[in-house]
Amino acid sequence: MYELINVDKRFPGVHALKAVDFKVNRGEIVGLVGENGAGKSTLMKVIYGSYQPDGGDITIDGTKVRFQNPRQAMDHGIGMVFQEQSLITNLTVMENIFLGFEQQFVSFGVINWRKMADAARAQLAKVKLDIDPSTKTSQLSFAQRQLVELAKVLTLEERIDGDLVILLDEPTSVLASEEVELLFQIVRDLTSRASFIFVSHRMEEVLELSDRIYVMKDGEVVDVVEHDKADKESIQHKMVGREVDKEYYREQKQKPYDGDRVLLSVDGLGFAGRFADVSFDLHAGEVLCLVGTEGSGREAILRTVFGIDRPDTGSVTVKDQKITRFSAQNGVTMGIGYLPRERKVEGIVAGMNVYENMTLSQMGNYASAGILRIGEERALAEDQVARLSIKTPDIFKDCGGLSGGNQQKVVLAKWRSGGSEILLMDHPTRGLDIGAKEDVYDMIREMSDEGVGIILVADTLEEAIGLSHNIIVLKDGEVQKRFTGAPGSKPSLYDLVHHMI
Amino acid sequence: MNMERIKPHLPWLTLVLLVALVGIANPTFLNPAGLIVLASDVVPLFIMALGMTFAIYIGGIDLSVQQLANLVTVIATVFLMSFGIWVAVLCILAGALFGAVSGFVTTRLYVPSFVSTLALGFVALSGAKWLSGQRALHMDAEQRDATFGWVFERTLGIPNELLIAAGLLAACWFLQSRTTFGRSLKAVGAGELAAVASGLNVDRIKILAFALCGALAAISGLIFSVKLSGGDANLANGFLLLAIVAVLVGGTPLTGGVGGVLNTAIGTLIVMVIRAAMVYLEVDATQQQMIFGIVLIIAIALTIDRSKLKIVK
Amino acid sequence: MQGFMTRETLLKWAPVLVLIFLLLVFPIFEMTNAWAKGKEHIYLLDSRFLSIRNLARIAISATPALMVALGVTFIILMGSIDLSMEGTVSVTAVGFAYAFLWLGGTLASWAWLAIPLALLIGAAIGLINGIVHVKLRIPSFMASLAMGFVGTGFALLLTGGDRVRVEDPLFRALLTVRWMNFPIMVYVAAAFLLLMWFIQTRTKLGRNFYAVGGGEELAAASGLNVNRVRILGFMLAGICYGMGGLMAVGKIGIAETVTGANFMFISITAVVVGGTALWGGIGGVLNTLVGVLIVFVINNGMVVIGLPSYIQSAVLGILVIVAVVLSTDRRSVSFVK
Structure with missing residues (x-):
């Protein structure tokens, strides 16, 4: 149903996604694992429209689509439940659920609260959360907030025609174990309404919940494992498995x-x-x-x-x-x-x-009675620039204009010389x-x-x-x-x- | 030539351009004697702006300087008789203490400086009204001349007032560019988090900056009071806008870390020329505030470093 | 997560408690004074402070400030600030007075048109204010401070320093005609407060203020046009300042450049003391009503118990700082400029 074919994404100096194929079927829960920097978050951002791929196609039911922003992805049924809590805590639950889409309850600028509450209750029922929609979000537990986020994404069901794909990014990181169980139960029940992509660093949870697991490494999908054949050890081997270059790390x-x-x-x-x-x-x-x-x-x-x-x-x-x-x-x-x-x-x-940055943590060493000995500061900077081969036209250059590596060297010089x-x-x-x-x-x-x-x-x-x-x-x-x-x-x-x- | 390269030079270019324009329209404007008189007139404003520079340089603002100067005019007038020349020390200490309180409330109590200084400004107003008994006070003319008469005399043809301003400017410039304190100010203004991570005592630096701002506001109030030979809870009203304009037009942006006291000197001169021009062009005095308000908006829009503001609130 | 005495509930009710405390403390002062003078029978009802006449006096003096404070409430709810009210109030007041006189000088003629005109002027200034703030990306405190200076300057330009008198008895009925001891302007203010409360609680715009104040980035990510909300907020505030200008003219019958003087500090004090957090998202117009009452009860009470009026600004100054400190969750602020 939802498919990425041969998707490529590059950033300056990094090839973040290399010809990734990724597929989600209707009603499926797909797991996504990989170590830090393997390309998981880039892939997610491509999926929900925050990044645009440089190559390859995104198709929904075989039709090619292209999202300029998350809003357009939403209009095609792609929803995202963020790892960071993305609810506005001083608003009520129903306001959060319909934030940005209140217009359906508004006539002449006036909100029909009753209508919104009814609609919100219907959404909350989907995630089996029995709370008053006019509760302030700050009064909910983290687990409840997570479910409200899910309910918010599920409003897509009414708004769009096609199928839903919902990304869950580390949804369990703030939950207790029984809450995790509850969340999983709800997600499983919801597969009748939507497909899910589940991203977590807790391998056991991914194994338990997912129908299929994509394993990523260095921007590539290195394996796709079916639920029945999934095995923690072998997946972990696939996530890494690479020879370390001894020379490189000195x-x-x-x-x-x-x-x-x-x-x-x-x-x-x-x-x-x-x-x-x-x-x-x-x-x-x-x-x-x-x-x-x-x-x-x-x-x-x-x-x-x-x-x-x-x-x-x-x-x-x-x-x-x-x-x-x-x-x-x-x-x-x-x-x-x-x-x-x-x-x-x-x-x-x-x-x-450059020299001002280098002495920032140790000005006392370059001052008498609070008056800076700027000549000595400059001598220090000249010395460090030569010793660490910092590439800068001179020591009067604004550090903000140096390259990342040279900035790092300046910071190192600051601590070492101090x-x-x-x-x-x-x-x-x-x-x-x-x-x-x-x-x-x-x-x-x-x-x-x-x-x-x-x-x-x-x-x-x-x-x-x-x-x-x-x-x-x-x-x-x-x-x-x-x-x-x-x-x-x-x-x-x-x-x-x-x-x- | 891109905008970023020209930006640091805008203030003095503006000044030269303005002087040229006014000079062409009215050659008498360029008469040195007249210019010196004009310059001495803006000395109190300049000193206040000098102090404001430090508050803005660290990325804050001090909205209390005008009220503080008002309070100082009253203090100076009331205590001139009993303290003599020491009244100057009293005023400066009072100003520094007051500024330090602003700094304390801002850094330690987490109240944004525009609110804390606004609020403390009104505390100063109460103080001024209380001390003056809500009346306009006058200095004893003899005592004033004996104690502060020298301020209005001339050395080598230059009013001592201007020399005081120049001396303060030199001192502030030295402080800003040659001392650890000045370097710390720059670090706090340009990158507060990096300053913290380099082990600077940022809170203390900020409190000192506000104290310095308060002390200079007090000197400004003192000179103004001596000039007008009196004190009143409303005497310095109208200074706040011009002081902020002078700092910003000079090229110290609201976001801090760039510019400094020399820029403020140029900024004050720009304000002076605009004011003089308005007189020559017969622009009504009532329109001045409006024009300076618009100048202020333009100056902020041109100087502010938007990369430092993630969300503009 | 829910507790009986959470920080949130305490903060929510603190302003009301302070107001009640003040309403009791001044009569008690009076009574102890009376007792010290040897008066034998002391009744609460004898209190000069709590007399209907004095309460009406407080209400009248608070009315224009309430209008202004309502406006700035919405801005502070968004986490911004507006310091332009002094200029805006002066311009609307002066603009109203000139238009009113030019159109006939009495409400019974076309001169009533000057009232909506004043509100329009307020909205227009707010619009400029909002555009300068949002489009030029200038922090609101500075954009609005500068706009305030421009406004005061413009009012000065219009009047040339003169006072404009509005002596139409029909218009002055705002102050002179009383129902149940309170002049009409108090009822007008109450109606306006209700309208603002309606906007705050029932309209999309009102709720969007809370969304922007509670989490601007999140709101934008949910598809909210934050810039539009901000500009509309400043326009709404401008209309409130226009109302403030009208009430100020209604109260004293004079429009001049200094009509707007002092409103900045008093209105911001009232909003913050009422419990609307400077960081945005928490509070509302009812808080502001409480805040305005606190400010004016203090003002009036001090006079009643014989304290000099000039202490008021110092008391308010300290009150603002205390209120901001109490409403700040220090863990959530990394540094403050």
Whole structure:
């Protein structure tokens, strides 16, 4: 019924979807799995009209269609239940259900509330939710909100003629297990009305619910498995299964770290709703990778250790000094540096030039009585630009105008020249081209040699494996498994994925 | 040549163009003696705009400066007799403290600066009315001349008033471009989140910026009060609009991080020339506010950095 | 998720409690004063503050501000702000007065047309305001502040600084004729409040204000034309300011450049103190009614108990900050400019 044929999508530097064939039959529940960056979310965005494919066709019942935006996709029966709650919480349930489509209940600008409530009740009945449609959404539980979202998408049934295809993006991530069961029951019942595409990082759930499962890797569909023949292990093997290029990640440069010098020690750290009971030590010269899916708590741990977020439980000890005041300012004073994922927002200050950015975290070192010694700042910047081969016409160039790789180098230079012995790196190679990535890998090795401890949240699993001495696998905010990764005895991708999802 | 390249040069180009236009229409305008008089007239406005620059530079705004200046005119008049020259210190301290409170309410209590300063402005208004007994007060002429008479004298033919303004400008420029504080201000204005992630104490920087803004507003009020030899809860009304116009026309956008105090100097001169032009062109005084309001809209529309505003509320 | 004393319910009823508290505290002050003077029989009904005459006085003084505050309520509901009311009120008041005099000077002639004209002028200014804000992508506080300056300047241009008197007894009946001790203008204001309440609760536009304030991006993703809602909001606010201008002229019989003075702060204070969150999405016109009453009860009560009137602006200033602080959910704000 709904079919993608040979669909291609490219972004600058990335081939996100490679000749993908994808098919949904009437009344079917199709699962979609793949590790981060495999192309799941790009595929979903193509399906609901947020992206337009560069090649290939989308057909519905054999007719070619093309969506310019999600609204047009909706008009063809494609609905989306978002992972992030997309209901407006200060509105009532019925207003949310019919938001943007109130016109059917309006005469002369006046809304007929009774008519809307009746219509909303009919929608809520489809998802077996017995609540007053005039309840404020903020008063519902997360599970109820999820069902309201589903009911909102199901209004398409009345609005359009053809069949419905509904995308469920990680719908269970905020639900308790019995709520998940309820949701699945409802989805199964609804197959008489619509087909579903189910995306989740919880493999068991995908196996339980889906009639067919598409497995994606590197922008390709690597396998399609029928429900009866589906097996968790084999699917996980297919999601990864690739040789790691040792050269690429500078494995030959990896040296053992100094196990006697503990730089940072995290004990029982917890942050409600993000992660719980996380403990580890970071040693001089060590690269420690936190691995997990999106939302597994990796980034939140970094931000808490740095001090931007405040933990609810547990402690962080830096060089034998227990941190009592959690603030970025304190983190920097303790010698921690942070390479944020949002490089352009939190990493560099666009609008400030190269040397201003480099000394931003350490202005005190370049000032006497609050007056900057700008000459020394410039000398530092010239030195760093030469040493890290930062490509910039001069040190007076606005950092916002540099390429991603060079921006990243500026941020690294900022922390290194300031003497940070602990570096927290969140996706340091995200969006960089291959050359720039290799530069970053080289720099990581050099810093390890100098005795810097690094906690890394890598862009891909290969990167994590290739770069790390130790790996901690996280799932839903909890530590699942620890691996050690000396060159030659590194864990395989499969080992990690097995514990991630 | 694209727009982004020209943008930083727009303010002084505008100034030169305006001066040329007015000069051609009325050559007497270019008479140096006349220009000096015109310039001394805008000194209080300039100093207020100088302070406002810091509030806008960090991406905030201070709507209380006008009321604060009003309050200071009253303080200056009331305490001149008993404090003598020290009344200046009193005024500046009061202004800095007041600004710091605005900064505190904005950063620590999460009240957007346009609301917090609007509200605190009215607190200042109450203070001014209370202290003045809701009357227009006058300074003792002898005391004024003895204490502040030097302000209106000339050194080498230049009014001391202008020299004060130039001195403050130099100090502010030094602060802005040569000190860690100034660099921090820029970082907060251009990329607050990156400033936080670099370990800067952003709250303290913002509070200091507002305090500085308050102190300069107080100096502005003080000079204005001495100039008019009195104090009144409404004396400085009308300054707020012009101060904001001066900052924005000078090229410090509402979104912060760009521009600075030198831009404000140019902006104030532009305001001065427009005002002078209106007199020469016999534009009625009643139309000035309307014209400056429109100038303000144009200035914001041209300078604002829309990439920094995800949603425009 | 549901609790009896949640933050939400508390915030919802706090303004009403404050109003009730104020309505009690001023008479109690009076009584203690009377008691201190040695008066023996003290009755609540003796309170000068609670006398019908005084309550009518509060109602009259609150009427124009209520009209203005209703307008800005919708803007704040959307998470924006409008600071143009002083200029708009002045322009509509002056425009009305000139048109009224030119068309005959009495309601019994074609001069009644000046009333819809004033509202139209308000809507037109609101339209410009909205367009400048939305199309030029200028934050509303700055766009509207500048428009306010333009408005005041335009009013000054029209009057040249003169006062325009509207002395038609029929029009002034707004103030002079009373039903049940309250002048007609209070009933007109009540009717207008009802109309605004209807717009807020029953119309698509009214509900869309909440959608924009509650989640602008989500609303846009659901197909709502947010820009159109914003511009219409500013027009509606302009009409309310026009009503405010009419009421202000009705109250004192004079239109001048300063007719709009002080409305900005009082109306925003009233809206915020009434419990409409500055971040948008929560509150409404009934909150604003409570807020306006709080502001004017404080104003009047302080005079009744013998406090100088100039304290009022300081009290209101602090009240605004307290109200904003209370309504801010700090976890949801990353930083504030």
